[in-house]
Amino acid sequence: MTASVGATTGRPALDAGRSGRILTAAALVQFLVSLDLSVVNVGLPQIAAGLGFGDVGLTWVIHAYALAFGGLLLLGGKAADRYGRRRVLLGGLALFGVASLAGGLAQVPWELVAARAAQGVGAAALAPAALALLTSAFPSGRARVRAFGVWSATNAAGAALGVLAGGLLTEYAGWRAVMLVNVPIVVAALALAARVDAGPAPVRGGRPDVLGAVLATAGTTLLVFGIVRTDRYAWTSPVTLTTLAVAAALLATFVVVERTTSREPLVRPGLFAHRSVAGANAYNLLVGAAMASAFYFVSLYLQRVLGVGPALTGLMFLPFALGVVVGSVLAVRLGYRLAPRTLLVVGGALTATGFAWFGLISADGSFAVDVLGPSIVASIGFGLCLGPVVSTATDGVARHESGSASALLNSSRQIGASLGLAALGTAAHDRTGPVLTPEALTGGYALGLTLSAALLGAAVLIALAVLRRTTSGIGPRPSARLSPPTSVTWPGRGARRGRLLPWRRS
Numbered sequence: 001m002t003a004s005v006g007a008t009t010g011r012p013a014l015d016a017g018r019s020g021r022i023l024t025a026a027a028l029v030q031f032l033v034s035l036d037l038s039v040v041n042v043g044l045p046q047i048a049a050g051l052g053f054g055d056v057g058l059t060w061v062i063h064a065y066a067l068a069f070g071g072l073l074l075l076g077g078k079a080a081d082r083y084g085r086r087r088v089l090l091g092g093l094a095l096f097g098v099a100s101l102a103g104g105l106a107q108v109p110w111e112l113v114a115a116r117a118a119q120g121v122g123a124a125a126l127a128p129a130a131l132a133l134l135t136s137a138f139p140s141g142r143a144r145v146r147a148f149g150v151w152s153a154t155n156a157a158g159a160a161l162g163v164l165a166g167g168l169l170t171e172y173a174g175w176r177a178v179m180l181v182n183v184p185i186v187v188a189a190l191a192l193a194a195r196v197d198a199g200p201a202p203v204r205g206g207r208p209d210v211l212g213a214v215l216a217t218a219g220t221t222l223l224v225f226g227i228v229r230t231d232r233y234a235w236t237s238p239v240t241l242t243t244l245a246v247a248a249a250l251l252a253t254f255v256v257v258e259r260t261t262s263r264e265p266l267v268r269p270g271l272f273a274h275r276s277v278a279g280a281n282a283y284n285l286l287v288g289a290a291m292a293s294a295f296y297f298v299s300l301y302l303q304r305v306l307g308v309g310p311a312l313t314g315l316m317f318l319p320f321a322l323g324v325v326v327g328s329v330l331a332v333r334l335g336y337r338l339a340p341r342t343l344l345v346v347g348g349a350l351t352a353t354g355f356a357w358f359g360l361i362s363a364d365g366s367f368a369v370d371v372l373g374p375s376i377v378a379s380i381g382f383g384l385c386l387g388p389v390v391s392t393a394t395d396g397v398a399r400h401e402s403g404s405a406s407a408l409l410n411s412s413r414q415i416g417a418s419l420g421l422a423a424l425g426t427a428a429h430d431r432t433g434p435v436l437t438p439e440a441l442t443g444g445y446a447l448g449l450t451l452s453a454a455l456l457g458a459a460v461l462i463a464l465a466v467l468r469r470t471t472s473g474i475g476p477r478p479s480a481r482l483s484p485p486t487s488v489t490w491p492g493r494g495a496r497r498g499r500l501l502p503w504r505r506s
Contacts, residue, residue, distance in 0.1 A: 022196045042167040042303075046310065050175055086193065097122075163299065209257070279462060301445045341467040431443050
């Protein structure tokens with residue numbers, strides 16, 4: 001095996017063939033996860049009709065996946081570090097495939113919701129394991145930029161093309177096909193993952209904090225449940241207040257457990273001492289909340305207001321898919337010259353602009369006037385954000401904690417998606433009212449999309465206030481445990497001026 005020692009890490013680098021297999025496997029896994037987050041959106045009306053879901057209950061097809069995924073991701077990241085990344089990746093893929101098959105065979109609402117939750121558990125294992133393998137294989141430099149560019153492009157393609165595939169499958173093969181389509185992808189991913197390098201040796205320590213994972217998942221689930229139930233019980237009702245109080249108590253207990261547990265905590269408190277980690281996760285939570293809500297509202301607007309069929313609705317999301325890919329490619333090219341914070345600010349502002357434009361939809365609108373323009377603007381902005389936020393969130397993190405950092409980022413996105421959809425969906429439902437006319441539905445969807453734009457605006461403010469201007473996000477920062485002081489070209493602002501920035505011991 002041909003190996004080299006990187007100046008930034010002092011560790012042997014994987015040869016091109018092995019690192020290429022890891023990149024391919026990680027990209028396919030992320031495509032699968034992203035696909036499943038969006039593939040059901042277009043089929044929601046048909047799922048509701050086929051299994052008898054109500055309007056509010058239908059959102060649990062999304063919540064069940066997002067909550068299980070987001071709530072258990074931290075445990076999945078710890079398990080990947082503790083038991084081996086490839087092993088956890090293979091186990092997560094197997095569970096995901098079985099759950100997808102069960103969902104495609106569901107006969108009543110609870111069976112589909114349970115299958116979606118099981119998919120979330122599988123995704124919580126496979127996603128951080130794959131990303132941790134990718135982070136270890138490409139620790140720094142231009143190769144890291146390219147690798148995360150490929151990863152972000154497949155992530156974007158899975159999310160956006162999932163809507164297209166969901167529409168075509170729903171109309172021509174039935175809604176069950178949107179669950180069953182995952183099975184052959186899982187088989188291909190298993191074949192690839194079985195051949196990748198196992199990554200760093202597992203970290204032997206205490207057992208993963210299962211109690212913390214249960215507390216976090218239960219608290220977040222109750223929080224979402226309390227929010228979505230406000231369609232029946234007012235915010236000030238005893239039922240809502242009690243539910244939210246119990247959720248807050250569980251989440252507070254989770255924080256206490258993480259600070260005092262003698263086992264391996266899900267989140268080491270010191271991890272948030274990195275401004276890049278804290279800022280990127282806060283940014284990602286708001287982006288997840290806005291994107292999940294926007295996909296939901298636009299899909300329903302096209303079908304319930306404009307009367308577009310599932311297949312054509314999927315095709316109408318193609319400009320969004322292409323725009324995200326364009327934005328991801330631009331992020332790679334600009335990543336050699338601009339700091340990640342700059343890309344996050346510009347991308348977030350563009351996405352917010354697109355969502356605000358979406359907020360102008362009308363009941364007698366059209367695809368060309370109300371959907372196409374904002375889709376292009378929002379998608380390019382979203383593509384600009386994907387790679388930089390991932391690279392920033394893992395910047396400066398010790399190699400043995402890369403699985404935890406990767407899981408934390410994915411968790412913030414999924415929890416944000418569920419909380420955002422719960423809150424914005426409730427606001428849209430209240431604006432719509434009991435009479436479901438096209439005008440009333442449009443008013444609710446427009447409000448939800450406008451609030452999504454506001455969330456992106458808040459994300460931009462976080463990037464400006466928290467993230468450092470000079471953070472590269474491309475390679476790990478130095479620590480006292482790394483190689484002796486050396487000089488390397490720092491990608492981003494320093495590299496653009498052609499100067500060398502020294503890395504010194506802390």
